[in-house]
Each structure stands twice: as structure tokens, then as C-alpha cells.
Amino acid sequence: MDVPGFALITGGGSGIGRACAKTFARDGAAGVALLDLNHDGLLAVKAEIEEQQRNLAKDNSCRVEVFVVDVRNEDQVNTTVAEVARTFGRLDYVVNAAGVAKKHEGGAAFAATDDWQRVLDVNLTGTFFVLRASARIMLNQPRLLSSIDGRELSRGVIVNFGSILGAVGVSMSTAYTASKHGVLGLTRTASEDYAAQGLRINAICPGYIETPMTTQDALVRQVMAERVANAVPMQRMGSPQEIADGVVYLSGGRSSFVTGTALFVDGGYTER
Numbered sequence: 481m482d483v484p485g486f487a488l489i490t491g492g493g494s495g496i497g498r499a500c501a502k503t504f505a506r507d508g509a510a511g512v513a514l515l516d517l518n519h520d521g522l523l524a525v526k527a528e529i530e531e532q533q534r535n536l537a538k539d540n541s542c543r544v545e546v547f548v549v550d551v552r553n554e555d556q557v558n559t560t561v562a563e564v565a566r567t568f569g570r571l572d573y574v575v576n577a578a579g580v581a582k583k584h585e586g587g588a589a590f591a592a593t594d595d596w597q598r599v600l601d602v603n604l605t606g607t608f609f610v611l612r613a614s615a616r617i618m619l620n621q622p623r624l625l626s627s628i629d630g631r632e633l634s635r636g637v638i639v640n641f642g643s644i645l646g647a648v649g650v651s652m653s654t655a656y657t658a659s660k661h662g663v664l665g666l667t668r669t670a671s672e673d674y675a676a677q678g679l680r681i682n683a684i685c686p687g688y689i690e691t692p693m694t695t696q697d698a699l700v701r702q703v704m705a706e707r708v709a710n711a712v713p714m715q716r717m718g719s720p721q722e723i724a725d726g727v728v729y730l731s732g733g734r735s736s737f738v739t740g741t742a743l744f745v746d747g748g749y750t751e752r
């Protein structure tokens with residue numbers, strides 16, 4: 481998929497972030513840095529990647545570094561992003577997959593302030609902190625060369641996590657829907673800030689994907705099963721790998737003229 485260089489992935493200890501990390505490693509990244517709150521999850525994904533790379537037929541070593549980081553913490557984010565760039569020598573791809581979801585029983589009128597703040601802090605402000613720290617580093621590094629045809633690619637690529645709920649709304653999702661609409665706005669404005677200087681900044685918008693986020697909570701599971709049956713043209717949930725494929729496309733040389741966009745990977749949900 482033409483992803484030489486080094487990737488940093490938040491939320492890398494679970495679900496879609498985990499699938500992204502494994503796909504970058506498999507498709508040719510020289511190193512991946514995984515950031516998450518969940519230390520055990522990080523160590524498990526690191527071990528999975530190392531096992532995967534050993535089992536690949538060709539020589540495919542990929543350095544894996546893990547960092548326990550709360551993306552809401554500005555200082556931790558700045559320090560860790562700088563450390564990753566120092567460790568790898570550069571920072572080519574940043575995937576902002578850390579996120580939390582919350583259903584507010586009774587809808588917006590009954591949503592708790594704490595829930596609103598937590599979801600906005602992780603999904604939107606956390607994405608901003610990581611984007612800002614990464615862009616400052618990327619703007620000062622030379623462009624990466626394609627591993628396929630040697631042409632100059634970008635100075636750096638950032639993929640933010642929107643959602644179908646970045647474009648539409650469903651009930652009981654006040655904070656999450658607002659946060660994901662915000663991520664698309666952040667993506668659009670930041671992409672324009674740096675398009676001419678060689679940064680590409682895009683969003684990926686998953687539909688209903690089978691991960692711990694969607695399978696652990698009974699209310700979420702129930703709402704989702706109804707939506708999948710009635711509103712997803714493909715009538716199934718997606719897999720984390722199907723989202724990772726979109727992320728690696730948006731990161732690699734095959735999307736070298738793509739910036740400021742949102743790629744919906746949703747089984748057709750938003751065509752309706």
C-alpha cells in the first residue's frame with residue numbers, strides 16, 4: 481500500500497486502532513508507535529504485530545513502540561509525539577483513532593455534563609492536541625519518497641476519526657455526534673492550512689464496526705442491531721480491517737492528491 485516510514489496511532493490498544501497498527505506493519509511501515517490509556521492492550525497489540533511480522537514470508541521488520549498516554553492531556557501528548565519523532569527520526573503518518581462513545585438515555589435533555597465533557601475532550605480536543613503536535617513536526621521534515629515509484633509524497637499525513645455521526649445524527653448520541661461533526665470541521669480547516677506545504681489531513685468515517693466500543697454496552701448493542709438491520713444497505717457490521725484498509729489508503733502514496741476529505745466506509749449507510 482506504499483506506506484514506507486513511521487506511523488503513530490492513538491487508540492492503538494484496541495479495535496480499529498489495533499487493526500490499523502497491524503496493517504501499517506504488514507504493508508511496509510518501518511515503525512509504528514501505539515498510544516493508548518490501556519497498557520495491557522498496547523502490550524498485546526505489540527506482541528501480535530511482532531508475531532505477524534515473523535510469519536510474513538519476506539523480510540518485514542517493523543519497530544513497535546508503545547506509550548501510555550491520555551490524549552486529553554496536552555503535555556503528555558506534546559512530549560510523546562516529540563519522543564516518537566525523535567526515536568524514529570521522523571513522523572510520516574498519524575492516525576487519531578482514540579475515542580469514546582456514550583448513549584444518553586432520554587436524549588439531549590437528560591445528557592450529563594460530565595458525559596458531554598468527556599466525549600468532547602477525548603474525541604475532539606484529543607484529536608486536536610495530537611494533530612497540532614504532529615503537524616509542527618511534519619512541517620519541518622523533508623517529503624517522503626514513494627516506495628513504489630520513488631516520487632515525492634507528502635511531508636506527513638494525518639487521518640482523523642470521524643464517523644457516520646460526523647455527517648448525520650441519531651438519537652441519544654448528543655456528545656458523540658457533536659464531537660464527530662467537530663472532527664470533520666477540524667480536518668477541513670487544518671487540511672487547508674497546510675495543503676500547499678505538503679501535509680495531507682483527511683478523515684475516515686466508519687459506519688457500524690464490530691469492536692469493543694460497539695459490543696460491550698447492552699444499550700449500544702441493541703440500538704446498533706436495529707440500525708444495522710434497518711439502515712445499512714449491506715445489512716451487516718463492518719470489520720476493523722475494513723476501516724484499517726481505508727486508513728492505509730488515505731495515508732499512502734495512492735492518495736497523494738487527496739486532502740481535506742472524509743472517506744465514508746459504512747456499507748452504504750450515508751447514501752440514504
Ligand SMILES: NC(=O)c1ccc[n+]([C@@H]2O[C@H](COP(=O)([O-])OP(=O)(O)OC[C@H]3O[C@@H](n4cnc5c(N)ncnc54)[C@H](O)[C@@H]3O)[C@@H](O)[C@H]2O)c1
Pocket residue numbers: 490491492493494495496497515516517518521549550551552576577578579580581602606641642643644685686687688689690691692693694
Ligand atoms: N466501532 C464503531 O462502530 C465506530 C464507528 C465510527 C467511528 N468509530 C471511531 O473509531 C475510533 C476507534 O474506535 P473503536 O471502535 O476501535 O473503539 P475501541 O473502544 O475498541 O478503541 C478505542 C481505544 O481508544 C482508547 N482511548 C479511549 N480514551 C482514550 C484517551 N483519553 N487517551 C488515549 N486512548 C484512549 C481506548 O483505551 C481504546 O483502546 C474511535 O474514534 C471511534 O469513535 C468507531
